[in-house]
Amino acid sequence: MPxxxxxxxxxITFMLLLVVVLAGVIMRGKQxxxxxxxxxxxxxxxxxxxxxxxGVPRAPVTKFEILTSPALVESSANEADTLRVxxxxxxxxxxxxxxxxxxxxxxHPQRVAEQGRWFQASEHDVTSTGxxxxxxVTQLLKDNHFNVLTRWERVPNTVRYxxxxxxxxxxxxxYLADLxxxxxxxxxxxxxxxxxxxxxDQATYLAELKKLDEKARQGKAGIWAKSxxxxxxK
Numbered sequence: 001m002p003x004x005x006x007x008x009x010x011x012i013t014f015m016l017l018l019v020v021v022l023a024g025v026i027m028r029g030k031q032x033x034x035x036x037x038x039x040x041x042x043x044x045x046x047x048x049x050x051x052x053x054x055g056v057p058r059a060p061v062t063k064f065e066i067l068t069s070p071a072l073v074e075s076s077a078n079e080a081d082t083l084r085v086x087x088x089x090x091x092x093x094x095x096x097x098x099x100x101x102x103x104x105x106x107x108h109p110q111r112v113a114e115q116g117r118w119f120q121a122s123e124h125d126v127t128s129t130g131x132x133x134x135x136x137v138t139q140l141l142k143d144n145h146f147n148v149l150t151r152w153e154r155v156p157n158t159v160r161y162x163x164x165x166x167x168x169x170x171x172x173x174x175y176l177a178d179l180x181x182x183x184x185x186x187x188x189x190x191x192x193x194x195x196x197x198x199x200x201d202q203a204t205y206l207a208e209l210k211k212l213d214e215k216a217r218q219g220k221a222g223i224w225a226k227s228x229x230x231x232x233x234k
Contacts, residue, residue: 064196080133102130133185184222
């Protein structure tokens with residue numbers, strides 16, 4: 001191949017490579033900077049949890065852990081037995097062992113209807129008394145020192161955890177579950193557990209809760225004041 005022809009072919013090849021490189025640079029400039037990845041919270045389960053409870057679940061433990069001097073986080077999702085609590089820099093949602101407090105809204109109509117049948121009260125009376133109960137707990141925990149004790153046992157399909165709450169009262173620490181039953185704001189019956197650092201076993205404590213429940217019935221406390229008839233104890 002003559003030298004002049006070889007030189008011409010080399011020049012053409014160089015020009016083609018230059019065009020390809022320039023085209024790549026132009027296309028890359030049009031794409032802009034890459035978008036930073038965003039963390040996506042755990043999706044809520046309808047009727048059970050909400051998206052703002054997203055996060056990595058805590059692993060359950062055998063012995064109760066004490067969250068000393070936590071702070072109640074006021075939230076429209078709080079109920080008398082379901083509380084958002086801040087401890088340190090973290091927030092958790094806890095559900096009480098042993099009791100089922102009155103619903104505050106009609107978000108879960110089947111549960112409201114079930115509570116209405118149990119207490120022999122209207123759905124309106126259930127939710128209005130449930131709102132009273134939630135306000136009572138909010139004020140109680142704002143005015144009194146309390147501790148949360150949990151084994152990080154998760155409520156199924158949620159990032160909520162079962163717990164017992166001890167509230168400081170003039171006579172000493174009292175379980176929040178006791179106070180709710182005594183005021184007619186909750187019925188006895190939920191997930192149970194051995195009480196932490198308590199000489200009473202499950203059966204003994206459950207019997208004491210039922211006695212408090214009977215006193216609330218007889219005294220027409222809370223929802224019992226609106227009950228059409230007192231159902232037989234179970």
